[in-house]
Amino acid sequence: MTTLKKVWDPAVRFFHWSQLLLLIGLWYTGSEGLMDWHQLLAYTLASVLVARLLWGFYGSRSARFSEFAASPKRAWHYFRQPTPVMGHNPASSYMIFALLLLVSLQLISGLMTTDHIFTDGPLVRYVPSDVVSLATRWHKLGIDLIIIASLVHIAAAIWHSWRHHNVIMGMLHGKLSEVESSTVKPLKSSWSYFVLVGVFMLFFYWWQGADLIRMLSY
Structure with a gap:
């Protein structure tokens, strides 16, 4: 009988799937010109992202960056000979860091972006003006x-x-069956991560969100 080992905590899984849903929402609201909703979703994503960076x-x-950061040599070796690991694998770590960087830059640039008509970021x-212009161009490309x-x-x-280890289902329930028991480490309780998310959401709501919600109610 195959035994599943817990490798991803609720904080990592919540961030992973909420980031996906929020990015879809941000793309849609930005494309449709629903800028009030776009900004609210951006502040929500900023909250879960900053909390994840601290986590x-x-x-x-x-969940720690130091655990899955890998040299190019180690990533290439894993790519050629995949073996189950406790958490994110060396090859995927580069994409994870790239996405974290891109999303962070997108959120920061959004604070300084303008459409020169209706909507300005709060830091514009x-x-x-040259920084605003650069941020606006990057936000469109980002x-x-x-x-x-x-x-x-x-x-x-x-x-x-399909070919190796079912990481998609693992990211849903947090478990993998292929990981050796000797490599599995106890997971921390995620309560502090969700507290951080709540704190950052309260901050963004106090800073900008309350005005946006009032505008949506008109």
Whole structure:
């Protein structure tokens, strides 16, 4: 009988799937010009992202950046000879860091982006015009890069789940059957991650969200 080992905590899984849903929502609202909703979703994503970045330093072993950061040589070796690991594998770590960077840049640039008609980011008035212009151009390009990277990530996950280890189902229930028991480390309780998400959401609501919600109610 195959025994499933718990390798991903609720914080990692919640971030993974909520980021996907929020990015879809951000793409749709941005494409349709629903800028109030777009900004609210952006602040929500910022909350779960900043909390995840902090969780990457003090959270469960499999969630820590130091645990799955890998050299190119190690990533290439894993790509050629995949073996089950406790958490994210060395090859996927590069895509994870790339997506974290791209999403972070997208959120930061959004704060300084303007459409010169109806919507300005909350920091537009505080930064030089050339910075606003650069941020606006990047924000338009950034979403395309995120979509491309996400599609590559999804394709790689499907291929890996088909050929080697079912990482897609593992990211849903947090367990993998192929991992050796000796490599499995106890997972931390995720309650502090969700507290951080709540704290950051309250901050963004206090800073910008309350006005956006009032505008949506008119």
